[in-house]
Amino acid sequence: MSRSSSVCRALYLTEKFGSLQVRPKQLPTVGPGEILVHEFSVGLNPVDWKIQDTGFWLQTTPRFWGTRLPGKSTLWERRDRVQEGSHPTSPSTKQLPSQLASPQRPSRYSPSPTGIGFKAPWDGGLGQYAGQPALILGGATSVGQYVIQFAKLSGFSPIITTASPHNTDLLKHLGATDVIDRNEAPASFATSVARITGGRPIPVVYDSVSHEDTQQLGYDALAEGGHIVVVLSPSIKEAPGARSES
Numbered sequence: 530m531s532r533s534s535s536v537c538r539a540l541y542l543t544e545k546f547g548s549l550q551v552r553p554k555q556l557p558t559v560g561p562g563e564i565l566v567h568e569f570s571v572g573l574n575p576v577d578w579k580i581q582d583t584g585f586w587l588q589t590t591p592r593f594w595g596t597r598l599p600g601k602s603t604l605w606e607r608r609d610r611v612q613e614g615s616h617p618t619s620p621s622t623k624q625l626p627s628q629l630a631s632p633q634r635p636s637r638y639s640p641s642p643t644g645i646g647f648k649a650p651w652d653g654g655l656g657q658y659a660g661q662p663a664l665i666l667g668g669a670t671s672v673g674q675y676v677i678q679f680a681k682l683s684g685f686s687p688i689i690t691t692a693s694p695h696n697t698d699l700l701k702h703l704g705a706t707d708v709i710d711r712n713e714a715p716a717s718f719a720t721s722v723a724r725i726t727g728g729r730p731i732p733v734v735y736d737s738v739s740h741e742d743t744q745q746l747g748y749d750a751l752a753e754g755g756h757i758v759v760v761l762s763p764s765i766k767e768a769p770g771a772r773s774e775s
Contacts, residue, residue, distance in 0.1 A: 540593055542592050544590045546581070552591075647683070654682075657684060658684045662731045663687075664689045665705070667736065667743065668692045668708065669692040669699070670738065672737040674700070676737060677700060680735075688707070689707045689709065691709050691711040691718075715749070718750075731750055734757040739761035740761075745764075
């Protein structure tokens with residue numbers, strides 16, 4: 530989209546259970562309290578492909594979507610770079626640090642597991658959990674990458690995550706200490722985790738995938754009294770004990 534253009538490109542779901550296509554779209558009219566953002570990139574959440582695959586939540590088609598929208602304001606005099614979560618209204622839009630290159634710009638999304646008693650790094654939790662192991666399933670997902678960075682800032686160590694081997698360097702750069710192949714068999718996975726932790730219990734597991742098999746994998750690795758965070762409906766087959774899920 531150029532500044533003089535009245536048309537941009539948008540990602541459309543053409544029909545229920547249909548294909549995704551990039552199509553031209555007329556720019557919206559900017560109303561009071563809103564800004565128009567020239568986007569650098571658009572992030573898709575896992576729910577987006579699930580809507581496409583299952584028809585969940587979809588009422589009309591064609592429909593376009595996209596969230597986590599870093600870009601540049603086309604209205605503000607200084608053309609400030611901003612980060613938008615969903616809808617470009619001024620209260621929900623944040624100015625971003627100028628020293629970060631566009632692909633590095635952070636989202637406002639925060640998957641910090643504060644609801645299970647952990648303090649966020651910016652709220653007293655910086656380095657507080659030093660020496661405690663953490664397991665993050667699906668480290669290469671957008672949520673998983675955030676959680677790895679939160680775990681690093683919070684002091685967790687080792688930080689174990691699962692992913693495809695080609696993502697190892699990226700995830701270690703973000704803070705993971707160990708990356709296990711996401712296709713590793715459950716029995717072998719348990720052995721790998723025990724070797725990495727030296728047999729220490731894992732107090733927190735964050736499952737950013739939350740399929741039935743990953744939930745069970747995370748739960749089985751969890752210490753008694755520990756917490757597992759899932760992002761979809763729980764499907765864990767619990768054995769008697771004091772573990773909990775969120």
